[in-house]
Amino acid sequence: MQNQQLLDRAIGLAHPEVLKRATTARLVYALQPASVAFGRYTPKNDPHERPVAHLSGVNALTIDKFDGRWMLSAGADSSIAIWDLENPLWSNDSRTAFYQPLEAVTKSTEEHKLGITQLSFYPFDSLAFLSSSYDHTVKIYSSETLQPSASFDLDSVVYNIALSPIADHLLVACATQHPAVRLIDLRSGASTHSLAGHSGAILSTAWSPTREHILASGATDGSVRFWDIRRSVGELGSLDYEDSVGVMGLTVSGRPHVPGKAHRGPVNGVVWTEDGRHLVTCGHDERIRVWETDNGANTLANFGPMVRNSGLAPLVPVLAPVQMLPLDKDVMFYPNEHEVLVYEMFEGKLIRRLRRAEQKRAADSAPGKGQRNVRDRVTALAWRAHSVELLSAHVDGSIASWKPRTEEDAALDEEEADERDQAESSKKRKRGVLEDIYQDLTSKKITFGGL
Template sequence: MQNQHLLRRAIGVSPPSVLKRATASRLIYALQPAPVTFNQHALPNDSPDETPIAHLTGVNALTIDRFEGRYLLSGGADSSIALWDLEGYDLKQENHDISYRPLATVERTAEAHRLGITQLAFYPFDSLAFLTSSYDHTVKIYSSETLTPSASFNLNSVVYNIALSPIADHLTVACATQQPAVRLIDLRSGASTHSLAGHSGAVLSTAWSPVREHILASGATDGSVHFWDIRRGVSELAKLDLEDSVGIMSRASTSRGYSPGKAHKGPVNGIVWTENGRHLITCGHDDRIRVWDTDTGANTLANFGPTVRNSGLAPIIPALAPTQMLPLENDTMFYPNSHEILVFEMFEGRLVRKLRRPEQKATHGPPAEKGQTNSRSRVSALAWRPHNVEMYSAHSDGIIAAWKPRLQEDADLDDEEEQEKDSAEQSKKRKRNILEDIYQDLTRQKISFGGL
């Protein structure tokens, strides 16, 4: 297929964008565990069999700056924060693995968070500052250069998720908390502005539209997903209904007394928009992923099969591969499914691959019982690296894993290099054996001296 695209481009039949998309999509589907480690803490009894860890008690959140795609932030279950430079690594000389050490870290102090981090977000227009949320009821603003907090907001409730618009200049933070309303914080005034009431349960997830700066979506424990326009006095625009596959929700809800149902038959703890804003992906405790048409509110009925798992109140947010790297209408989604990452064709719901970390020796925490998977290796967050074909995953055992493309051609080249290396070593061994035989023959040879 790749040769066909090259031929069509060479003879001028296909434009450059087609070849670019074909090549990039091939790399996306070839993502594999990369020999990369993130090591913040020195492990006791340092041993090559032990895996370096990024956060001692687990990694809860990840984000990468969208400008350079260079700096990665990680938040730990122990309230620690680490900043990593993805271009500043140490190359291990023995096995050529890449090892990262943090540029800076934040440990638990009087000014920092007291409980685990729930979400991280860089500022929308530069990476000089970032926001954090925590189980300690607070949202904080940090300087990326000094990693010191410059402001703190106490919402008097557990904050499960925060969201900043990628396009708006209003700098309003949408917060999902234990309260049945979306809390809004205005970073310009440094105050909590107002709340968006409408859910009947704790709000678990929020996400801003990538094309309409005042439009927000939220999901809650009551299984509902709401759309809001924060400029309006009555902010609620619409509510999704899993039974609505036609898209009559926005009209019928006002004109015919239609009462929308639930988006999921369980809590909704994951929401993400597609880049063009035309579709919304939601994840719920009913072990379902649903794709919605945002123009009509229709459930597209994409079926992702029986392998999807979802539990807990922590955010489960899929990662979407950049659309400019994929063929048209062939969006690819990466879903953090307990101990593995499921790769789906988003509109078809077809499972393309399952990505699993290599088996690793436990570095800390209780071992799993026989026949059971260690719960501490659960995938807790995903982050796609902008401008690259790379993805990073956070795990509850404290590890940050890297995923990079590895094509069959790469594997074949590695095999050839290994064979050449083995052949060279065997040749050296044969030469050494020959020299040893000659030496042994010389030392065993009898030497006689003639009489005088």
């Protein structure tokens, strides 16, 4: 297939973009666990012991979208660390890349008092970032010093925060225990207003990537609602999983619509596609749904019976960059307890299941019938910009890296292994010959005659 694409490009039958997308898609489909570790490294580290980035578990993860170089992680103990993804250390065998935090802060009176729920870089400047916490606060930090510069008390648990990737209004949408979306204006440093309509706690919010005043939110009442923050009555409509035609009419104002339910249970994951034409939602009914945003229609994509979802913490899928994939072949990565499920988003087809070797062994032995293996549960995912690499945060305190490993890579690794085996065999033969000579010399009786 690849040779045919190269030939088509060479003779002018295919556009260069087609070959580029086919090549990068092949890499996206080939993600595997990488020999990368995050934590404090010493030469005495046990190679079989996984380093931890946060002792109490990793709750949140984010990577800057400018350079794809700086990564922030946060722990259940309110600790925060920043990592440089371009400067690893190497283990003694040069096979494992170790990353150590550039800076790290632990629990103190100035930082959060309880676990952090989410991190987010400023949309236009990676020198600052925001964090939300179970301690009811949202804080602004300097990325260079990891010192907080401002704090907002929302008087309820903050599950999720969202900043628009395109807008200049600098409003932070906050999902809290309160049944209204709270908006914080970073310019004035005040809470501007609330968006009322949900009847339960808000668990997830997300700004449109193409319309700067449009916001989506999911709540424990099972509803997903759209808002226009410029309107006095902000709600545009809500999604209904029984609606496969589209009667919500986002682009039509004043249309009566009976509020429906997007999921039969709390909604703790909401994410837009890059073009803003579709929305992906995840709920406690263990369903992932894909919606058309212009009319609210349920595309009826079926992701099968493997989806798991529980807990109020945000469970947000990651979408691979569309420029790396063929048209209308979007790929979604879903954090499914102890593994990452990779789907074709519009078809719901399961492409592969990403699990580390330790997880595979644990999955085979640990859970009994009717039980779930959550010892190494995935808590968050992040895609590294300008690269083909996925990062995952885990409840055991580790951070995992997933990089492409194609058939050619496997063949090269096998050749290198064969070469190492041959070199080792050669060394053993040489040692054997020397040992035989030594034994012959020591076994012979040597006598010394007189003069």
